[in-house]
Amino acid sequence: MTLLYEFGKYLKLLGAMFRKPEKFSMYWKETLRQMNDIGVGSLSIIGLIALFIGAVTSVQFAYQLQGSFIPAYYIGYIVRDSTIIELAPTISCLVLAGKVGSNIAAEIGGMRQKEQIDALEIMGVNTAGFLVLPKVLAAIVVVPMLVIISAGISMIGGYLAGVLSGLVKPTDFLTGLTYFYEPYYVFMMLVKAVVFGFILTSVSCYKGFYVTGGSIELGRASTQAVVYSNILIVFADYVIALILT
Amino acid sequence: MIRVEEIKKSFGEQEVLKGISVTFEQGKTNLIIGRSGAGKTVMLKILVGLLNPTAGAVYYDDLNFSTLSVKEKKKIRMQVGMLFQGSALFDSMTVEENIRFPLDMFTNDTKLEKENRVNHCLERVELEGSNKKYPGEISGGMQKRVGIARSIVMNPKYLFCDEPNSGLDPKTSILIDELIRKITIDNNITTVINTHDMNSVMEIGDNIALLYHGELAWVGNKDEVLDSPSETLQDFIFASPFLQRLRKAYNQ
Structure with missing residues (x-):
């Protein structure tokens, strides 16, 4: 029952978000600010994590394939596909849910507690639209870009780890990277990035928007934003995999 | 009434x-x-x-x-203008930006007109020259006055x-x-x-x-x-x- 109530409230917030903006230029300015916060602000952590994900994938598969008859260029092939299909969008967005999601929930929750949201409402501002829509739009645009960068860095990480440790020759890895390339997988990756971006921002905004009480409740809302976003991201990952494969 | x-x-x-x-x-x-x-x-x-x-x-x-x-x-x-108990100023905006916010959101005034209006409101609450300060940099009493200035900016x-x-x-x-x-x-x-x-x-x-x-x-x-x-x-x-x-x- 509570779950249904929460879901209804979440849908209501999303509905209110799409009302006509008071002034497009103000919403656009806010969207650009959010793009910078979510995109540029997350670039280093996403890059670092992607580098190691690629490296670990490469080393693990090289170890698995040792002594088998499977050609070494398969390491590059596996790193590429696992990165594009699963690791880059999912791991990146789980990390973003932790970094961006908790930040959004704390920011909006803090505004609620300091009566800043009430102040906006009294001015006549559609608070759901002004506070939530720019964040969701920014994420939908920026998260796919981050995921593309993450996939690229992962492959570089895989190459460096495989080659520097001597587990695979550079030519074999590069052959694998171009072997049986399927552009549809990139489409899948982008679909996941858009959906995950929407989930992590909208859920975090929702948790922050309806926060009540004091600092303990704000901390709890921030944690819940991350937990719920993560659960919904992996669930959506499964649904997208079922639909698109 | x-x-x-x-x-x-x-x-x-x-x-x-x-x-x-x-x-x-x-x-x-x-x-x-x-x-x-x-x-x-x-x-x-x-x-x-x-x-x-x-x-x-x-x-x-x-x-x-x-x-x-x-x-x-x-x-x-x-x-309607409202002064909140905790002033409810936007932390990431300067005093000037806080007061100008309703004008930015709801009017098509020129930059100069908005600037004049903000300065007039700051004058009314006796806070001239505080335009570029952030809410965290001013006292509670000054924050209240900025809150009043913001609440009257739209007349x-x-x-x-x-x-x-x-x-x-x-x-x-x-x-x-x-x-x-x-x-x-x-x-x-x-x-x-x-x-x-x-x-x-x-x-x-x-x-x-x-x-x-x-x-x-x-x-x-x-x-x-x-x-x-x-x-x-x-x-x-x-x-x-x-x-x-x-x-x-x-x-x-």
Whole structure:
């Protein structure tokens, strides 16, 4: 029952978000600010994590394939596909849910507690639209870009780890990277990035928007934003995999 | 003018407001007073439309707010300014940006026009030159004044103040009270102040409504307070032993 109530409230917030903006230029300015916060602000952590994900994938598969008859260029092939299909969008967005999601929930929750949201409402501002829509739009645009960068860095990480440790020759890895390339997988990756971006921002905004009480409740809302976003991201990952494969 | 008719508000089983009818006059400072938990904040939130009453109606110059369409409500809200207890300034914006925000959002004024309007409002609250400071860099009293400047930047017809003196020293409280009163008279607006500051009651209480356990216990003005036979009012006004001694001395 509570779950249904929460879901209804979440849908209501999303509905209110799409009302006509008071002034497009103000919403656009806010969207650009959010793009910078979510995109540029997350670039280093996403890059670092992607580098190691690629490296670990490469080393693990090289170890698995040792002594088998499977050609070494398969390491590059596996790193590429696992990165594009699963690791880059999912791991990146789980990390973003932790970094961006908790930040959004704390920011909006803090505004609620300091009566800043009430102040906006009294001015006549559609608070759901002004506070939530720019964040969701920014994420939908920026998260796919981050995921593309993450996939690229992962492959570089895989190459460096495989080659520097001597587990695979550079030519074999590069052959694998171009072997049986399927552009549809990139489409899948982008679909996941858009959906995950929407989930992590909208859920975090929702948790922050309806926060009540004091600092303990704000901390709890921030944690819940991350937990719920993560659960919904992996669930959506499964649904997208079922639909698109 | 704002008129409230038979307002009731319940949260679950708990009835917070029990049928309150009162009128807040234009060009006057109208005070809602009462002890903590009396229903003052709920009343103010209903007046500004942040909460819907369980029953009753709020009239803005004979317009029933609850029956208005979203567009009409928005039109009324454009005429409303509010000073919050904690000022509710946006932390990431400078003083100037905070005050300019409603103008940026709702008007097509030029940059120069907005700048002039912001400077005029800062002048009114005696904060000239603080344009580039952030809320975190100024005192609580200054934050309140910035809050007032933001609330009057759109030339509101109705001004609401929630505990404008809370957390301020007596001298700054007096300054804030005088400022609100001056704005009310100069702009001929309807001001509603939610307070339990006795100094405000005695200095700027043109109209006073005392709430007690969700009911309207007394209505009057600052000149009628001391001579009122209402026990509830006297208990509230002379709550501290010091004020009780003062009252005794006054009566003698």
